[in-house]
Amino acid sequence: MTNSWTDIKNADLVVIMGGNAAEAHPCGFKWVTEAKATRGAKLVVVDPRFTRSAAVADYYAPIRQGTDIAFLNGVMNYLIQNDKIQWDYVKAFTNASFVVKEGFTYQDGLFTGYDEQKRDYNRSTWDYEMGPDGYAVVDETLQNPRCVWNLLKQHVSVYTPELVERITGTPKDKFLKVASMMAECSAPNKTMTSMYALGWTQHSKGSQNIRCMAMIQLMLGNIGVRGGGMNALRGHSNIQGLTDLGLMSNLIPGYLTLPTEREADFNAYMSTRGFKPLRPNQMSYWQNYKKFFVSFQKTMWGPAATAENNFAYDWLPKLDVPAYDVLRAFELMDQGKMNIYFCQGFNPLQAFPNKAKLARALGKLKLLVVMDPLETETARFWENHGIYNEANPASIQTEVIQLPTTCFAEDEGSLVNSGRWLQWHWPGGSPPGEAKTDVFIMSQIHLRLKEMYRKDGGAVPEPIVNLTWNYKDPNEPTAEELAKEMNGSVLTDVLDPNDPTKKVLEAGKQLASFGLLRDDGSTAAGCWIYTGCFTEAGNMMARRDNSDPGDTGAYSKWSFSWPANRRIIYNRASCNLDGQPWDDTRKLIWWDGAKWTGFDVPDIAPTAKPRDVGPFIMNPEGVSRLFTRGMMRDGPFPVHYEPFESPVANLIAPKVRGNPVARVFKDDFAQFADTGSKEFPYAATSYRLTEHFHYWTKTNHVNSVLQPEFFVEISPELAKEKGIANAGWVRVWSKRGSVIAKAYVTKRIRPLMVDGKATHIVGIPIHWGFVGAAKKGFPANVLTPFVGDANIETPEYKAFLVNIEPTTGPVA
Amino acid sequence: MNMELSRRQFLGTAGAGVAGTTLGALGFGGVEEAYASTIKPFRLVNTTEARNTCTYCSVACGIIIYSKGSLAKGEKADITHIEGDTDHPTNRGTLCPKGAALISYVKSEQRLKYPMIRRAGSDKFERVSWNEALDKIAKAMKADRDQNLVQKNKDGVTVNRWTTTGFLAASATTNETAMCTYKVVRSTGMVVFDNQARV
Numbered sequence A: 001m002t003n004s005w006t007d008i009k010n011a012d013l014v015v016i017m018g019g020n021a022a023e024a025h026p027c028g029f030k031w032v033t034e035a036k037a038t039r040g041a042k043l044v045v046v047d048p049r050f051t052r053s054a055a056v057a058d059y060y061a062p063i064r065q066g067t068d069i070a071f072l073n074g075v076m077n078y079l080i081q082n083d084k085i086q087w088d089y090v091k092a093f094t095n096a097s098f099v100v101k102e103g104f105t106y107q108d109g110l111f112t113g114y115d116e117q118k119r120d121y122n123r124s125t126w127d128y129e130m131g132p133d134g135y136a137v138v139d140e141t142l143q144n145p146r147c148v149w150n151l152l153k154q155h156v157s158v159y160t161p162e163l164v165e166r167i168t169g170t171p172k173d174k175f176l177k178v179a180s181m182m183a184e185c186s187a188p189n190k191t192m193t194s195m196y197a198l199g200w201t202q203h204s205k206g207s208q209n210i211r212c213m214a215m216i217q218l219m220l221g222n223i224g225v226r227g228g229g230m231n232a233l234r235g236h237s238n239i240q241g242l243t244d245l246g247l248m249s250n251l252i253p254g255y256l257t258l259p260t261e262r263e264a265d266f267n268a269y270m271s272t273r274g275f276k277p278l279r280p281n282q283m284s285y286w287q288n289y290k291k292f293f294v295s296f297q298k299t300m301w302g303p304a305a306t307a308e309n310n311f312a313y314d315w316l317p318k319l320d321v322p323a324y325d326v327l328r329a330f331e332l333m334d335q336g337k338m339n340i341y342f343c344q345g346f347n348p349l350q351a352f353p354n355k356a357k358l359a360r361a362l363g364k365l366k367l368l369v370v371m372d373p374l375e376t377e378t379a380r381f382w383e384n385h386g387i388y389n390e391a392n393p394a395s396i397q398t399e400v401i402q403l404p405t406t407c408f409a410e411d412e413g414s415l416v417n418s419g420r421w422l423q424w425h426w427p428g429g430s431p432p433g434e435a436k437t438d439v440f441i442m443s444q445i446h447l448r449l450k451e452m453y454r455k456d457g458g459a460v461p462e463p464i465v466n467l468t469w470n471y472k473d474p475n476e477p478t479a480e481e482l483a484k485e486m487n488g489s490v491l492t493d494v495l496d497p498n499d500p501t502k503k504v505l506e507a508g509k510q511l512a513s514f515g516l517l518r519d520d521g522s523t524a525a526g527c528w529i530y531t532g533c534f535t536e537a538g539n540m541m542a543r544r545d546n547s548d549p550g551d552t553g554a555y556s557k558w559s560f561s562w563p564a565n566r567r568i569i570y571n572r573a574s575c576n577l578d579g580q581p582w583d584d585t586r587k588l589i590w591w592d593g594a595k596w597t598g599f600d601v602p603d604i605a606p607t608a609k610p611r612d613v614g615p616f617i618m619n620p621e622g623v624s625r626l627f628t629r630g631m632m633r634d635g636p637f638p639v640h641y642e643p644f645e646s647p648v649a650n651l652i653a654p655k656v657r658g659n660p661v662a663r664v665f666k667d668d669f670a671q672f673a674d675t676g677s678k679e680f681p682y683a684a685t686s687y688r689l690t691e692h693f694h695y696w697t698k699t700n701h702v703n704s705v706l707q708p709e710f711f712v713e714i715s716p717e718l719a720k721e722k723g724i725a726n727a728g729w730v731r732v733w734s735k736r737g738s739v740i741a742k743a744y745v746t747k748r749i750r751p752l753m754v755d756g757k758a759t760h761i762v763g764i765p766i767h768w769g770f771v772g773a774a775k776k777g778f779p780a781n782v783l784t785p786f787v788g789d790a791n792i793e794t795p796e797y798k799a800f801l802v803n804i805e806p807t808t809g810p811v812a
Numbered sequence B: 001m002n003m004e005l006s007r008r009q010f011l012g013t014a015g016a017g018v019a020g021t022t023l024g025a026l027g028f029g030g031v032e033e034a035y036a037s038t039i040k041p042f043r044l045v046n047t048t049e050a051r052n053t054c055t056y057c058s059v060a061c062g063i064i065i066y067s068k069g070s071l072a073k074g075e076k077a078d079i080t081h082i083e084g085d086t087d088h089p090t091n092r093g094t095l096c097p098k099g100a101a102l103i104s105y106v107k108s109e110q111r112l113k114y115p116m117i118r119r120a121g122s123d124k125f126e127r128v129s130w131n132e133a134l135d136k137i138a139k140a141m142k143a144d145r146d147q148n149l150v151q152k153n154k155d156g157v158t159v160n161r162w163t164t165t166g167f168l169a170a171s172a173t174t175n176e177t178a179m180c181t182y183k184v185v186r187s188t189g190m191v192v193f194d195n196q197a198r199v
Ligand code: SF4
Pocket: A024, A025, A026, A027, A028, B054, B055, B056, B057, B058, B059, B060, B061, B091, B094, B095, B096, B097, B098, B099, B100
């Protein structure tokens, strides 16, 4: 989230698209209710199903899954055609005026530089024209036909309301109603918030779904303001934290990136991370990259990371592919190229697509280690459960070690909520049996490896034997010790260059902010964006003062929010060019003539004069981007692409199948249903129910009882066509597998008219498996395709093809 | 923990703000006063309170865990009840059907209690000691790393990349656990490393 749950009360229009907050984030959704009750805010829901959010919406529009970009590009076109743009914001705070290089074009669904063989683009033309002064060329009059604004205008012009209806199945009048409600928020005193979740991310073009709405929010002037923003509701309780801390193939904590093998040495690595400002005076905050990076390396390797060895640059692995994400991991496993796999609180056999492939891959490992508070299907993938998990244990050679861990109620530490608040929690109970913390397990593994490498040597022992491990009890560091390490501290005194008798920083002290980090090795910080969370003043994450001066919804003294305890990021943009709030009733920060001040921590240098420095300080442009240059693999502007399995060909580019640059492994392509397939004629989607949390609550009696049995949802029209009775048994199958479920025939799902043809939708809730307190049932991933988003590899769970027929019940 | 202080502060600040609205009907108003003045003193006599947050979704509702026995005093603590934290700015004491049933997670029959091993070709899990399990894991890792760590690529660039062992990190563990996990995993050169952000 750019904003927070409590900030939603400040919105005038709430758009839920790509999510179902009333069902999936119920207590956060209360803030929508609050906005409706106190401000008269309106709620709009756009979804293939008439969801629980839709049930309390002021306006609902149906949409075929996987066509959000066509819809949202249509909204952009509407805003431009009807001049519903917050012009002062767009001109000053976006790159609308930047001139794009000659040579960049778009045609038939593809941008310049496409290579069909590689399924990739050469993105060299996707950039700004650079002037002789070394800065990007801009045309503030927006007359230049090659400025971003004019290219965008042309790009979205094909998405007319008529075309939107043909692609998305959203009736034209409903589309226009939603577009006009959004358009009202172009007024500086009206804000719209976007609430989305996996309904947008789980597509082969998920990143571009989100980008579309971000562009709309910029055109309406709704980023950085109270009641506005792009609010990813996020899923699991600390998935934000795990991502912040870089537990991904290609990340280093704080959104730094691991080197690739093209960056043979530290200089080469830094040369692409200089982030020189693209316009005069801009902060381009990533210019401090080296400070963050060196401070991270010092956290890892302390005194062994020196200026002489480039702060142990070579001890970090270098990547040969963009990322070893989970899909690639299972592909490698299936090819027999992996030996050991750890699952820490993760049940991939249920959570990733194409269960048959996942089970086959796990069976090729030598060792699977599962660390979890609960039983999972993954740990028992080798066990035979008939139709729910056919397996022959004798033929599976994988050794499985299952380690019991503590759960939230038994451990201490911080989690990051959707609004970036790091909230500390305390344990309430003793762990069951011999369960141990994950910290204990990881420490034990490390200490054993360290000991063996010290004693016996082995391949490159240095990064392991030199890993800093200065904890009071090395067997199990405390949460406080680790939190202090994340925050960072001063390693050696830093003296005032003007007066060497004075210390600017004193060795041993916790750092108060990331502004103090240094690139010479005198500071350490495990995760620079968290610096400030545990300072000399104590544990800021444990703060529980719930006062809210000004009634802004910021709650600045409750816990700690990254970065720098800022509650709304880009908040400089809540003020006009002169630093005064766009809307006096929604003041957040402002320029008082000498400095920035207000209710939130300003997202700009405190004394940066309003007209000098742009509000988007992380970008070298100083402004936000309507055109993303070469930063996304599938284009600087969003394009409508059909899902890989689609009932229809792409109307704007019939030759393009799916997202043209999404990575697809060969065997998986063979397992996709053809476009418009007669064999698999129905468009399916998956989702969860309010009583359930993914596959976890399956082990929990109360929640299992509340929604006990696997079912699929279909419309009365489809039921009639196929002779399916409500609560009757059906078989649903895709090109990858087959499930048996009860049918729930409901008007919540209606067929959509797509380009003149009725398209039926099949809804598949997720929860069931073969272990737990719940009745046995099938997980949705038996059916779903093994392909991810082109930029971040989130699997395409929301749009795929199936067939359905009545059947008899399962033979147990 | 400064929970006592914060509860009073909450009543002092929010109480006034809530009084004038119609929000009582929607779940926020009044609830906290009623709670603080009636139930809490009763519970405090018998149980220990701990402030925590819901483990499920990232709304991260504040909860209070009540237990018999006090961890702070070094006793064994048995959780008897979990409810919404009325001090919490986001949920103000409310919980959804998942949060309201959190104790059913803590006490689930599927909670794992002992390290177990399933041997190659076997059809069952067997108990194993922590030491045996951890030794086995560490030895297997070292053997695999020593054999398969790619030290240099074909152009002679030092890459120190380990791709035959992989790690999927959790989504509900603490930041502190994540920091510890990151250090241990990355120091081995492992790159097949991911979390649940994608699903
Ligand atoms: S109680 Fe419900 S809404 Fe609150 S954090 Fe838990 S799952 Fe999310």
